[in-house]
Every structure is written in structure tokens, then in C-alpha cells.
Amino acid sequence: MTRTSHGPVAVLGLGAMGAGLAVRLLDQGIPVRVWNRSADRTAPLAEAGAYVAADPADAVAGTSAAICAVADGEALGSVLRGPGGALTKGAYPGVLLCASTVAPEEVVQIAGDVPQILDMGMLGNRDHARDGELRLFVGGEQQAFDAARPLLQTLGKEVVHLGALGSGMRMKLLLNLLMGIEVQALAEATELASACGLDRQQVLKTIAGSGFASPVMAFKSRRLASARFDEPDFRLRLMAKDLMLATKQAAAVGLSLPLATAAAETHVRATEQGLGDQDCAAVTRALAPKPGTDT
Structure with missing residues (x-):
């Protein structure tokens, strides 16, 4: 198996897609830090070698990229800026990838003080996520996209940069x-x-x-x-x-x-x-x- 060299990645939200993405990263030898609102979904990933974080802020600590894969805009706002949120301890230094399907305007609002943020529309199901067979449609600044490209290519068989933030959504x-x-x-x-x-x-x-x-x-x-x-x-x-x-x-x-x-x-x-x-x-x-x- 070809393995990818990449710093630790946080996966916030372990529904069907989030869990699949986390498994894919682990299979590629990438350290993964996971968080989920209901802790029961973290057990299989812990057994596979993931670090289970106490809250989103703990999950993103020391990571080079963070993937948010939660259900909606309300959940995304809570994960990022609620109690223990990923952005509550200051600006996130890595690339923040919003894989939650929300209104494009919400992603732009979230961007605020995040130096590097991308929105990532995923085409595929949980099996595609686990096997690196997703098609990924990404919006955001070119610099952030270039920084995230190796990670994106690990997660998807096709990666398309569509343009401005919100385009992926x-x-x-x-x-x-x-x-x-x-x-x-x-x-x-x-x-x-x-x-x-x-x-x-x-x-x-x-x-x-x-x-x-x-x-x-x-x-x-x-x-x-x-x-x-x-x-x-x-x-x-x-x-x-x-x-x-x-x-x-x-x-x-x-x-x-x-x-x-x-x-x-x-x-x-x-x-x-x-x-x-x-x-x-x-x-x-x-x-x-x-x-x-x-x-």
C-alpha cells in the first residue's frame, strides 16, 4: 500500500462520511485525531489507532488540517465556535476544510478570522470515502487549496478547484x-x-x-x-x-x-x-x- 506523508489531521464529526474519511487517513498512515458529539462512534476509530479528543479544540491541537463533517450549519457553528470549539483558542494555523453541506453564505461567514479555509463538496458514499474514491469539489483561495492538495488527493480520486469560497457548497x-x-x-x-x-x-x-x-x-x-x-x-x-x-x-x-x-x-x-x-x-x-x- 502506498502511504502518504502528512501531519496529523483532525476529523470533527463521525457520521457515515466523516468516519469513512478518518479510516482512509489511518489506512494511509496519517495520524488522526477525532471528535464526535456522541462518543460511541469513536470506539472503532480508537481501536484503529485514532486519538479520541475530549472536544473539538483538543482534536485540532497540533494538526496541519481539520475536516468538519457535521450535519448542518448549526452543528458547524457549534463545533467551531461553541464551548470547546475548534476556533475558541485563537486562529487555527492549519487548513480548515468544511465538508458539511451548508449554505455557501455560512461558509463565507465562518471564514472570518480563519487564515486558510476551504469548502469541500463530496460526491460519493461512505465506501468511496473509506477507499479514497470520492470526487471532491473545492472552493477557496488558491494558496489554501495548494496547501491542502496532497491531503485532498489522498481522500479523492478527482479533486477540482472551482474558485471562490462557497463554490464547493x-x-x-x-x-x-x-x-x-x-x-x-x-x-x-x-x-x-x-x-x-x-x-x-x-x-x-x-x-x-x-x-x-x-x-x-x-x-x-x-x-x-x-x-x-x-x-x-x-x-x-x-x-x-x-x-x-x-x-x-x-x-x-x-x-x-x-x-x-x-x-x-x-x-x-x-x-x-x-x-x-x-x-x-x-x-x-x-x-x-x-x-x-x-x-
Whole structure:
């Protein structure tokens, strides 16, 4: 195995992607310091050799780069500037990589007094993160990007510098917009098929093997076929959040995006129905026929 020479890296947030990134770094022989709000997720990484920090400030101590991979803007603000936050002991001297999907404006606000900060949109799932197969879309100053390039190339098979800070989040939001609409379209077609008496499994097999199916549709069709939405690849509530962020971005520039708006509403409704911590393909459960409907 080719190993990368790099100083210690902090990983703040150990959800599916954060944990995958930490494993990748450890596999490459890079010292890793981890922190997570719920400590139970740190145990496997501790066994693999990571240092488990008491708080974000402890995690970033002595590191050359810090990756924030938390759920939303509120969590990101808390991790960076809340009690024990990564930035509470003065300016961070390394490169801060925001891998949390938040509004682009939030990243710019966070930048404030951080000398080197990048926003990093990640395309891929937990397996891609663990295996260094992500596609990474990065925004920020050229100097910060150049400093982080060796680390980024360790984490991703493709690394693209898009331009100004916030660009990475804009790319990530439009990619998640596409995924949210595609998965909902797949779910709608499947529910219509079932309601009209077609065999659900046959319909999903047909769609997955057709020219209409994107790779994500083919992948999510297996979720719909099994009706297993636990152990999510991407939580439904996070998709709802990202779709809402995308519609707000559109409104800010005067665009009307009817499909994105409809998908956001469906995902928010599904989250309110208690499906938020299931895989985003569970949006299908928000589309079930209403009781008493003739089919």
C-alpha cells in the first residue's frame, strides 16, 4: 500500500462520511485525531489507532488540517465556535476544510478570522470515502487549496478547484438537488406501479435496467426492492435540508425551480412523519395511497 506523508489531521464529526474519511487517513498512515458529539462512534476509530479528543479544540491541537463533517450549519457553528470549539483558542494555523453541506453564505461567514479555509463538496458514499474514491469539489483561495492538495488527493480520486469560497457548497447542493429529484421520481413511479397492480419487483428491475436509470436510480432501486431503509447511505432529513438550501439559493438569484420545490416539500413532510433518520429512499413511504382511495 502506498502511504502518504502528512501531519496529523483532525476529523470533527463521525457520521457515515466523516468516519469513512478518518479510516482512509489511518489506512494511509496519517495520524488522526477525532471528535464526535456522541462518543460511541469513536470506539472503532480508537481501536484503529485514532486519538479520541475530549472536544473539538483538543482534536485540532497540533494538526496541519481539520475536516468538519457535521450535519448542518448549526452543528458547524457549534463545533467551531461553541464551548470547546475548534476556533475558541485563537486562529487555527492549519487548513480548515468544511465538508458539511451548508449554505455557501455560512461558509463565507465562518471564514472570518480563519487564515486558510476551504469548502469541500463530496460526491460519493461512505465506501468511496473509506477507499479514497470520492470526487471532491473545492472552493477557496488558491494558496489554501495548494496547501491542502496532497491531503485532498489522498481522500479523492478527482479533486477540482472551482474558485471562490462557497463554490464547493454550491456544486454539492446542485448535485444533491439532482439526487433528491431522481430518487423521488423513482419512488413515485414505483408507488404508481404498485397502486395500479403491477408487480413492484418487476417494475424496479425494469427501471434499473433501462436507459432511464441513472447510476443512483439503479443503486436506490435495490433499497426500494428490499424496503430496507435502515443503515442509511444518506439520511432523509439531510436530503430535506439540502433541498431546502437549494431552493433558497434559487430564490436568492430570482430562479423558480418547481421540481426542486416539490421535492423539498415531500422530503420535509417525510421527515415530519418520522422518516428523517432512514435512508433518503424512504421518501417512498410519504407517497403511499391515502386510506379509502380507489385503485
